[in-house]
Amino acid sequence: MRICLVAPIPPFRGGIAKYCYSLAKELDKRHDLLLLSYKRQYPELLFGKKSQIDVQISKDTVVKEFHTITYDIDSVSIYSWFKTAKTISAFKPDIVVLPWWVTYWAPLYFYLLSALRRDGIRVVFICINVFEHETNRLKNILTKLLLGTVDSFIVHSEQEKSVLLKIAPRAEVKKHLLPLFEYDVKVDARDDTAMHLLFFGFVRPYKGLDILLEALAILKHHDITLKIVGEFWHDKDHYVELIDKLHISSHIEIIDTYVPDNEMSQYFSWADLVVLPYRQSITSGVIATAYGFRKPVLATNVGGFYEVIQDGCTGKIVAQNNPQTLADGILWFLANKQINFSDNISTFASQNMSWSSLVDTIEEFNER
DSSP: OEEEEEOOOTTBOSHHHHHHHHHHHHHHHHSEEEEEEEEESSOHHHHOSSOSBOTTSOHHHHHTTSSSEEEEEETTOHHHHHHHHHHHHHHOOSEEEEEEOSGGGHHHHHHHHHHHHHTTOEEEEEESOSSOSSOOHHHHHHHHHHHTTOOEEEESSHHHHHHHHHHSTTSEEEEOOOOOOOOOOOOOOOSOOOEEEEEESOBOGGGOHHHHHHHHHHTTTSSEEEEEESOBSSOHHHHHHHHHHHTOGGGEEEEOSOOOHHHHHHHHHHOSEEEEOOSSOSOOHHHHHHHHTTOOEEEESOTTHHHHOOBTTTEEEEOTTOHHHHHHHHHHHHHTTTSOHHHHHHHHHHHHOOHHHHHHHHHHHHHO
């Protein structure tokens, strides 16, 4: 098949770029792939002054990994959109794959959909999120308007499938769990007996770090330590003040920085348990990353987490917005250290979370 993927990939930072890169690698193994990435994703006005680029990754190195790749798309240039549509049409793909996760991409995607349909080219949306995590009425309206015009989707949870079918009832929607990010698994030899908790990724309000801090305060007399690893988008002082107020600073270390892939191992190898105390979410790349390091996950019962976490086997699920139930979940892991979470995760992930089977799902749209 001839497939075009329009997506950010490294050296852009973040889980979406990592996701799209892994998908692109698998597509490139099996198909004639045209990979179109960005020279500019977001204007500084929206993204802030944080770097969008992982300086430890060389663009030239990434380019050598693919047969046909460009970094030419400028998300704010309509002329760039026009050139992109012409490039895709000239390639004559069987399928164009567009990842969807935030409303920012609606104008570009509206244009591409219109241009590609004129040429009879099929477009498949992979909805990493249907609605973005921090949404509002305008974003919801734009999302519904765009997705209502699409007829082929892949989602990562049953909940997202139900949501999409309400927006686009005639669409073909296929579900595939969020694939696993694979890493070199290392065993961290240490001489302490503490329970090591890891909160990983960008710190944003919906992720419920404050709930985890309150749970840790309930357990302050246990030998438990927490590392908070990831950039604070805003209000870091709020969390620091809460830590001081709860008198748990001796249990916590904050690493306020973006962590590239080659440095993740030191944190995940150290951890006994990865904690996601989210107030809301649908899927999370943090779970896929934790599983990649064969680490169990304690998460709240939001979105499609219950489909990815086998309760009592690969992790544990507790009620959301409740520090006590989160604390009880941590205590459950303390009492069940004998469970072989690593083997359980390996078995589950190999059966349900592979990039190869995600590409199989994309291919099904062409077989219809």
